[in-house]
Amino acid sequence: MNIVEFISQPWPWYVAGPLIGLTVPILLILGNKSFGISSSLRHVCAVCFPANVSYFRYDWKREIWNLFFVGGILLGGILTAAFLRDPEAVVVAPALAEELTQYGITDYSQLVPIQLMNWESLGTLKGLVMMVGGGFLVGFGTRYAGGCTSGHSIMGLSTLQWPSLVATICFMIGGFLMANFILPFILMW
Amino acid sequence: MDSKNNQEAGLIDDVSSINDAMCVNESRLEHKWYHNLKYLGAGIIFGIILIKAEVVSWFRIQEMFRFQSFHMYGVIGSAVVVGIISVWLIKKFNIKTIYGEPIYFTPKEFDKGKIYGGLIFGFGWAITGACPGPLYAQIGVGVTVVIVTLLSAVAGTWVYGYLRDKLPH
Numbered sequence: 398m399n400i401v402e403f404i405s406q407p408w409p410w411y412v413a414g415p416l417i418g419l420t421v422p423i424l425l426i427l428g429n430k431s432f433g434i435s436s437s438l439r440h441v442c443a444v445c446f447p448a449n450v451s452y453f454r455y456d457w458k459r460e461i462w463n464l465f466f467v468g469g470i471l472l473g474g475i476l477t478a479a480f481l482r483d484p485e486a487v488v489v490a491p492a493l494a495e496e497l498t499q500y501g502i503t504d505y506s507q508l509v510p511i512q513l514m515n516w517e518s519l520g521t522l523k524g525l526v527m528m529v530g531g532g533f534l535v536g537f538g539t540r541y542a543g544g545c546t547s548g549h550s551i552m553g554l555s556t557l558q559w560p561s562l563v564a565t566i567c568f569m570i571g572g573f574l575m576a577n578f579i580l581p582f583i584l585m586w
Numbered sequence: 587m588d589s590k591n592n593q594e595a596g597l598i599d600d601v602s603s604i605n606d607a608m609c610v611n612e613s614r615l616e617h618k619w620y621h622n623l624k625y626l627g628a629g630i631i632f633g634i635i636l637i638k639a640e641v642v643s644w645f646r647i648q649e650m651f652r653f654q655s656f657h658m659y660g661v662i663g664s665a666v667v668v669g670i671i672s673v674w675l676i677k678k679f680n681i682k683t684i685y686g687e688p689i690y691f692t693p694k695e696f697d698k699g700k701i702y703g704g705l706i707f708g709f710g711w712a713i714t715g716a717c718p719g720p721l722y723a724q725i726g727v728g729v730t731v732v733i734v735t736l737l738s739a740v741a742g743t744w745v746y747g748y749l750r751d752k753l754p755h
């Protein structure tokens with residue numbers, strides 16, 4: 398097995414987690430930047446359609462580093478797909494696989510269930526709720542909470558901020574309720 | 587040394603940004619645009635890590651919220667541990683940025699948005715299997731329909747900004 402094949406395999410948590418954690422000091426040392434990704438959504442609004450909303454009227458040019466960073470994430474995805482693609486399907490826990498089979502989700506070849514998330518299914522109510530509705534909740538909720546997994550759960554907890562702990566607990570409660578009690582009904586449609 | 591003064595200046599900046607709960611990164615240094623390329627590089631590496639760790643996988647997120655796998659807890663938990671140690675080291679040794687500026691931290695203010703917004707984001711995270719970072723990574727990896735999810739997230743942010751004064755905080 399050569400080195401490219403080796404790193405193309407899924408990385409275990411104890412490799413990926415510490416590397417993600419190192420993003421915190423790297424951004425601080427590169428220029429006093431506080432790790433946070435959902436801010437980029439606000440900057441896009443401020444750049445493209447600030448309207449007369451005070452929340453979007455600020456000097457976004459001073460925050461442009463954040464858009465470079467998320468642009469990098471996008472490029473990282475392209476590079477991974479081109480050079481580090483893992484030919485194996487995503488391994489799914491047996492209990493989850495059993496549940497998903499009931500909803501007709503059997504294709505694990507992509508990072509997302511491609512049977513649900515594709516351009517055709519945008520025309521269905523289920524696809525619309527999941528992609529458009531889900532995305533809306535992510536954008537609305539992260540800004541309402543003042544951060545997302547990176548800004549609160551990683552950066553906020555790393556600096557021992559209790560409001561970030563509250564936010565993180567609420568992320569998990571919301572996700573738990575949705576995944577176990579609401580999403581099954583959406584997937585059954 | 588003038589680092590104490592600079593830190594105080596940092597704190598003054600922080601106070602002005604608290605009500606906005608954002609835009610905390612304003613450095614007093616002016617740089618040419620290409621200095622931002624280092625953040626592009628950091629983003630590329632971060633994106634590759636997200637994908638290779640399957641943090642951007644809808645399936646891993648479902649397992650996490652159903653307590654069927656330790657993977658995501660291990661990733662987030664070990665990231666936080668490394669983050670806490672790094673921040674502690676930065677403070678302990680008074681480590682500076684590559685431009686020689688002292689590093690400062692912005693306190694996060696509590697408001698009820700952390701609860702309401704947190705729950706709403708949790709709902710969206712479980713549905714899409716993606717927080718904002720993974721949205722960009724999923725598009726890059728070739729699931730182009732996620733562009734729609736990302737645009738919808740931008741729309742959600744815009745609606746929040748529009749309604750902000752009327753929402754409980």
